[in-house]
Structures are given as structure tokens and as C-alpha cells.
Amino acid sequence: MKVRFGIIGSNFIVDWFREAAALCPDCELAAVYSRTKERAEMLAREWGVPHAHHTLESLAADETVDAVYIASPNVCHAEQAIRMMEAGKHVLCEKPMAIDAGQLAQMEAAAKANGVVLLEAMRSAHGPVVPALRSAMEEIGPIRGASFSYCQYSSRYDKWKAGIVENAFDPMMGGGALTDLGVYCVHMLVMLLGQPCAISAHADFLPGSIDAMGDLTARYPGFNASLTYSKIHESSCPCEVAGENGTIQFGPVGAPRWARWKKRGGEWKTIGLAICDKDMYYEIEDFIAMVRGELDPAPWRRWSGMAAKLLDEARSQAGIDYRPHAPRPEETRDFV
Numbered sequence: 001m002k003v004r005f006g007i008i009g010s011n012f013i014v015d016w017f018r019e020a021a022a023l024c025p026d027c028e029l030a031a032v033y034s035r036t037k038e039r040a041e042m043l044a045r046e047w048g049v050p051h052a053h054h055t056l057e058s059l060a061a062d063e064t065v066d067a068v069y070i071a072s073p074n075v076c077h078a079e080q081a082i083r084m085m086e087a088g089k090h091v092l093c094e095k096p097m098a099i100d101a102g103q104l105a106q107m108e109a110a111a112k113a114n115g116v117v118l119l120e121a122m123r124s125a126h127g128p129v130v131p132a133l134r135s136a137m138e139e140i141g142p143i144r145g146a147s148f149s150y151c152q153y154s155s156r157y158d159k160w161k162a163g164i165v166e167n168a169f170d171p172m173m174g175g176g177a178l179t180d181l182g183v184y185c186v187h188m189l190v191m192l193l194g195q196p197c198a199i200s201a202h203a204d205f206l207p208g209s210i211d212a213m214g215d216l217t218a219r220y221p222g223f224n225a226s227l228t229y230s231k232i233h234e235s236s237c238p239c240e241v242a243g244e245n246g247t248i249q250f251g252p253v254g255a256p257r258w259a260r261w262k263k264r265g266g267e268w269k270t271i272g273l274a275i276c277d278k279d280m281y282y283e284i285e286d287f288i289a290m291v292r293g294e295l296d297p298a299p300w301r302r303w304s305g306m307a308a309k310l311l312d313e314a315r316s317q318a319g320i321d322y323r324p325h326a327p328r329p330e331e332t333r334d335f336v
Helices: 012-021 037-047 056-061 074-086 101-114 129-140 155-161 177-193 280-291 298-318
Strands: 003-008 027-033 051-053 067-070 090-094 118-121 143-151 198-205 211-220 223-230 239-243 246-251 258-263
Touching (some): 012 027, 012 280, 027 037, 037 051, 051 056, 074 090, 101 118
Parallel strands (some): 003 027, 003 067, 067 090, 143 223
């Protein structure tokens, strides 16, 4: 039996989802939602989807839809997901699944109450990457350091400098560098190393906007892990986990395509990942297996919960509150 999806959202990530879904034999695209009837019908025609909806109530009532993929602005995720789950729909929701851990708890409660699956769409959490990295970590331990980086210059930053504020740089939409890019570093941190003992977080803000870059240090027994993320500069630094007996490198953190490791004093050896080009395929396949009761979602739910708590603490320490930010007196960085 196929799992029939409705889609909320129409950005580039939805295009990636549709391309990956086409590779999944048990996935069918059944409906699309947009806020206007005209746009919903246009998307349905372009995507070859049979049903178009311009109200969430209509999508929730659509009996041809088993599950909903949500790729709307971050601030919309919780309300839309809960509404779909209360209608008996399973939900695959883009990262970050919730604005904070409190919202996530409400979403998980709705999933439990309605007997449906709720999964965060985190590409790096599915497929062969994490198992391969964990296996390699057994060869290099004990761990003595780690670093995860995601620094990518955003075209939206150029628009911001021109006075055009899009969702990624809009505090009211739950945007910003931590939410958009740092979240990948945080997820990789908890997937590979678990919950840290403590963290220290900082951010640099765009005047009148949101965090543009930041860093986080996580403390574990016997070592630290450092996270760096930015939407206003690029970096080609690989991610690294270092142990007393060797080192692992891989990247990019959001969806690793390569990995290698070496023993202390030895030569680099490639870790075979064999990643599908449309790597959202793995999360869709896992989600479908969860819907069918063939895969336990508990590990992914645990990772999402740990990440949400860390993101809450990082925002609190860095002063990220999803309101337009007036530069503090000590902030002297010239962004424009």
C-alpha cells in the first residue's frame, strides 16, 4: 500500500522532496496546499498532483491524503502539523520542526493522542551516514575533540543589504543562522556524541534583523565540541571527530557526501557512503516504514528532542528571541 502525501510549501526544498519522492515506489503525491486557490491549482497542474487545497481545513479533510510533508516558514510548523495530526494525518516536517522545545512537546503530544507518526525532515539523520560514522568512531576512541561547521554565504543576505527581507532573515518568521544552518550542526552533534554536559553560545546580529552567524561550544566528559555557522560567509572546513587513536573527517554537515578516517600516524582511508543523489529519498523511505509500523521512530524522536533543548539554550545565551534586534553597545561589527 502506498503512502499518499499532501504538500504544504512551494520552495526549493519541496522540489527536492518531489524529486526524491519519485524514486520511492511506495510514495504517491496526492495533494498540494497553498494560501490562494489560484496558486494551489497552478502548483497542482505543474506538479501533476490531483488535488489542490487553499485552506488547511480542506487539506485535513482530504481522505486521499495519508501523510503531509510540511515545508512552510518555521513559525507555521507547529500549528499546521498539529492540525494535520488531529485529522489523522502522519506528518513529515522540515527542520526545525518547532520554534522551541515547548512547541515540540505539543506536537509530540498530538502525534501520540492521534496515533500518527511525526518525524523531523533531517536529511543527515537517515541513510548510511550516521551508522558509518559511528562505526568509524569505535576505531579512534576515546574521543578528545570534535568540530562541526556550516558556513554558507546566502543570496538572501545580498537581498537584505538591498532592503529586501526574506524569511531566512526575518525574526518574525523564525529565521536566522542558528535556525537555518546551525541546526544541522546541533543535530550532528547529538546524533554522534549525545547530549552535552553544558554549552556556551554566542551570535552576531544584523542590525534590526536576526542572527547572521554564531558559534557554540559543547562540553562532554573529557573533551569539547565546537560548532560554527554563518549565512554571511563561506568556509570549506570539513567536520571532524578526533580521538586518541585517530581522526574522522566528513562533509557537508547538512547532508554528508563523503567521509574518511585514519589511525594516528596512518594514511587516510575513504569511508564508503554510496549516497543516493536525491538524498531526501532516505528520510521518505524511513518515514513510510514508520507509518507502516516497520521502523521504530524512537531514536529520531530522541535526537529531535535533544536538539530542540540545545537550540533553546543556545538562543537564550545568545539573545536570539525572534524580534528585530537592535545592536548592543558592545557589537561593533560592520555588516553593511
